[in-house]
Amino acid sequence: MRTIPILMYHSVADQVDARYKTWAVTPSRFASQMAALSENGYSVFGISTILRRLDAGLPLPQKFVALTFDDGLQDFLIGAFPILEENRFQATLYVVAGRVASSSNWLATLGEGDRPMLRVEEIRDLHFNGIEIGAHSLTHPELDLLNRKACEREIRDSRLVLEDMIGARVSTFAYPHGYASPTTRQLVHEAGYASAVRVRHALSHASENRYGLSRLIVTQKHDPEGLIALLEGKGIPTAPPQDRLAGTCWRIARRIRNRLKPPLTGDGPFMPAGGRI
Numbered sequence: 191m192r193t194i195p196i197l198m199y200h201s202v203a204d205q206v207d208a209r210y211k212t213w214a215v216t217p218s219r220f221a222s223q224m225a226a227l228s229e230n231g232y233s234v235f236g237i238s239t240i241l242r243r244l245d246a247g248l249p250l251p252q253k254f255v256a257l258t259f260d261d262g263l264q265d266f267l268i269g270a271f272p273i274l275e276e277n278r279f280q281a282t283l284y285v286v287a288g289r290v291a292s293s294s295n296w297l298a299t300l301g302e303g304d305r306p307m308l309r310v311e312e313i314r315d316l317h318f319n320g321i322e323i324g325a326h327s328l329t330h331p332e333l334d335l336l337n338r339k340a341c342e343r344e345i346r347d348s349r350l351v352l353e354d355m356i357g358a359r360v361s362t363f364a365y366p367h368g369y370a371s372p373t374t375r376q377l378v379h380e381a382g383y384a385s386a387v388r389v390r391h392a393l394s395h396a397s398e399n400r401y402g403l404s405r406l407i408v409t410q411k412h413d414p415e416g417l418i419a420l421l422e423g424k425g426i427p428t429a430p431p432q433d434r435l436a437g438t439c440w441r442i443a444r445r446i447r448n449r450l451k452p453p454l455t456g457d458g459p460f461m462p463a464g465g466r467i
């Protein structure tokens with residue numbers, strides 16, 4: 191079975207709140223990670239390029255990896271994009287469509303509610319410079335806790351907003367907080383996306399469900415050797431079987447938590463310390 195390593199990043203910046211550190215790497219660490227990919231002969235793509243090649247039966251390089259960045263934070267432009275460009279690497283950027291040119295208000299509990307988001311013209315420029323733009327909802331809610339109509343709107347309208355922005359098709363979606371249920375997966379399919387990614391911290395593979403692709407979490411702790419070990423699957427499962435029971439229990443726990451104020455932060459199945467994002 192051919193594995194597909196899909197790496198997940200969020201912020202690439204030097205200064206972040208201590209509570210958000212799990213989700214940030216510094217530009218210098220990011221540069222050393224990208225250098226490791228280059229030196230070890232990896233070809234680097236956005237998600238849809240890999241899936242299209244698989245579907246068309248076209249060959250893929252012996253070593254390849256997909257890079258993904260969630261949220262559409264402005265620090266992508268400063269901390270990550272120049273390094274990607276220098277290495278001629280592609281990537282997919284999942285943008286919270288309703289927060290463009292605003293701030294990351296959903297990160298307030300992690301001390302990063304005022305982090306600036308990319309502006310329209312910056313997203314357009316990134317698209318024209320080979321960065322795939324994917325959708326990441328309108329407002330970054332826990333989709334599986336919304337009613338169907340609200341959920342549909344988040345999934346469908348984020349795509350429409352971004353397509354209007356870049357003048358091109360948006361074909362991939364990232365579940366906010368990584369939360370996906372059978373219903374949200376179905377809605378993403380019906381909205382016309384070709385794929386969707388979650389978190390899971392596992393290697394994906396060619397026959398994994400296209401609407402629940404597993405990703406690997408890359409952190410500041412991954413030095414070049416650690417990153418290559420991750421890609422080689424050392425200590426990492428390959429797309430484990432569906433965790434329906436664990437997922438359902440965790441969803442019920444979050445419903446209860448959301449009725450209690452203030453909200454508790456906690457980790458669901460397969461998540462590292464540091465809370466959900």
Ligand SMILES: [Zn+2]
Pocket residue numbers: 260261326330366367467
């Ligand atoms: Zn996110």
